[in-house]
Amino acid sequence: MGACLSVVLFFAKHTRLHVADKPAKVVLRPKFGSTSTTIALDQLVKRLCPAVLRPFVTPWWLFNGHLQTAYCAMGDFTKVNVVEFERTLLCTADGGTVGLDFTPSSETAPDAPILVVLTGLTGGSYESYIRAVLEPAYRSIQQGGLGYRAVIINFRGCSGVPVTSPYLYSAGCTSDMRAALLHISKLYPAAPLLGLGFSLGASVLIRYLGEEGNRSRIKSACVMGCPWDLYENCEYFTRNWLPCQIYARTMGQNLQRIIQLHAEQLSTLPAAAAAVSSILSTHRPTLKEVDAVVTTLTGSARAPFPFPDRDIDSYYRWASAQPHMDAIRVPVLALHAADDPVITITPVNSGIAVSPWVVFAVTPGGGHLGWFARRGDGSLGRWFVEPVLEWLRATAEEMDVPGLAAPREIVESGGVLREDGIDHVECRVISSGGSTLVAAGSAAVIQGL
Known part of the structure; x- marks a missing residue:
């Protein structure tokens, strides 16, 4: 039976949807004088996002x-897909810097939906x-696009963003994302925010x-290649030599290069100087080795960092997005490729109960991103x-989410934005308005991961 099933899956070309036994329901907005109706999330996908179920045909x-x-x-x-961005740099509560890249906005309505992207x-x-x-999301409707605005949240030290405090970023820290959302929401208060996360950024978004929960500033989200369980996905590399040599070491070297670029600033944290020196002297480290030595120490300015005893397994369990899935209260479309060699463990193939608010779409192929x-x-x-464009348009223009509460109030004082009730999240603008044509990747790291 198992062998037969494997053969069927190998030749399958269509995406398979995986949903909870009782998917959450959203409200479809009325059209042409009709009344609003409720619809389950899986039915919403089938009706308004039909492209997700069309055949996935790879070139030979x-x-x-x-x-x-x-x-x-x-x-x-x-x-x-060449895009010109306008960069804004934000200073956060610990003195760190987050880079926001906005798509050109001169012809975009102030209340147009905003696609918030995590890399x-x-x-x-x-x-x-x-x-x-x-590129098609921000292209005008007259030119065949959605006419939306988009902003990419670049992690500290990545894509030309400077490191200005002794702390980097991690899968378990949402403070920088929250700071970015404060700025975006203040700038465009009437615009709905839609989340789009890739790989590590998907994990941060889910968290x-x-x-x-129901106070999210993000109205809906799509995540791709999300490492739902960091511990189990890391264990896969530990047990499999070849994937470890190819992927775990490539990701480790990428992060090692980011640390190398900003070693002087990171080393201003007394406990980090030896850790930075140690990891920079390591030949082709795995991602786990880099995380164990540096991320557990500098992944955030807040507790639980430095992580107790620098226990990497405990860190991975704590930082994983999967335990937070049940608390989600907005629609999420999660795309995953069955042959993804980087993210091999997901809630779908590990028997974890799926949240009513998450629709998993698993393609037979596609690799990692x-x-x-x-x-x-x-x-x-x-x-x-x-499929992603259909999902964005459907969730921004065709539906409403019942039971949502107002997000926390934004408090402004002296140019600093804070979130009411959360003292560790704040931001102020350092610079804005600089145009950057982005097409080529960073010379420091291998792209696509």
Whole structure:
């Protein structure tokens, strides 16, 4: 039976949806004088996001997850989906700096939906998987786009963002995201916010949604390649030598390079100087080795950092997004490729109960953030673009979420924004308005992860 099922899955081309026994219901807005109706999330996807269920057809030369992932990392995407951003730098409560890259806004309505994007481990606005969605999302309706605004939250030290405190970022810390949301919400108070997270950024986004529940500033979200269980996914690399050598070490080296670029500032934390020196002297470290030595110490300015006894397994369990899934109260579409060689453990294949608010869509192929497929005209494109755009439009324009409470009040004093009741989250603008044409990746890291 198991062998037969494996054969069926191998030849399957369609996406499979996985939902809770009783999916959450949302309200469809009335049209042409009709009354509003409620609809379950899985039915919403089938009705308003039909592209997610269309066949996923890979080109012959990208027939498995390793090739898809490699092409995402090594392909030349500098001439496609070219986007010009306007960068704003925010100073946070601990003196750190977060970089926000906004799409051009001169022709975008102030109440247009805003796509809030969180990148992969060491990524940035330059990532091809981000630009693939952003370019049609912010393009005007007259030109065939959605006419939305978009902003990418670049992690500290990534994509040209300076490190100005002894602390970096981590999967378990949502403070920088919260600071960014304060600024965005203050700037565009009438605009609904839609979340889009990739890999590590997806994990941070899910954690935020769980922490906030029905008070989330994000109205809906789509996550791709989310490492739901950091501990189990890391254990997979520990047990499998070849994936460890390829992926765990590549991600570790990427993070090592970010640390190297900002070693002087990170070393101003007395306890971090030896840790930074140690990891920079390590040849081809795995991600777990970097996290154990540096992230458990500098992943946040707040408790539980430095993590007790620098216990990496405890850190991974604490930082995982999966325990926060049950507290989510807004619609989430989670895309995952069955052959993703980086994220091998998900709630779907590990038997974890799925949240009523999360719809999992699992494709038979696509690798890690690849999803390269043949278009109808024979050209190569990213399969996920159309499903994601449909989801964004449906959740922004076609539905309302029942039972949501007002987000926490934003308090402003002397140019500093704070969230009422949360003393560790604040931001002030350092600089804004600089235009940056982003197409090529950072020379410091391998893109696509």
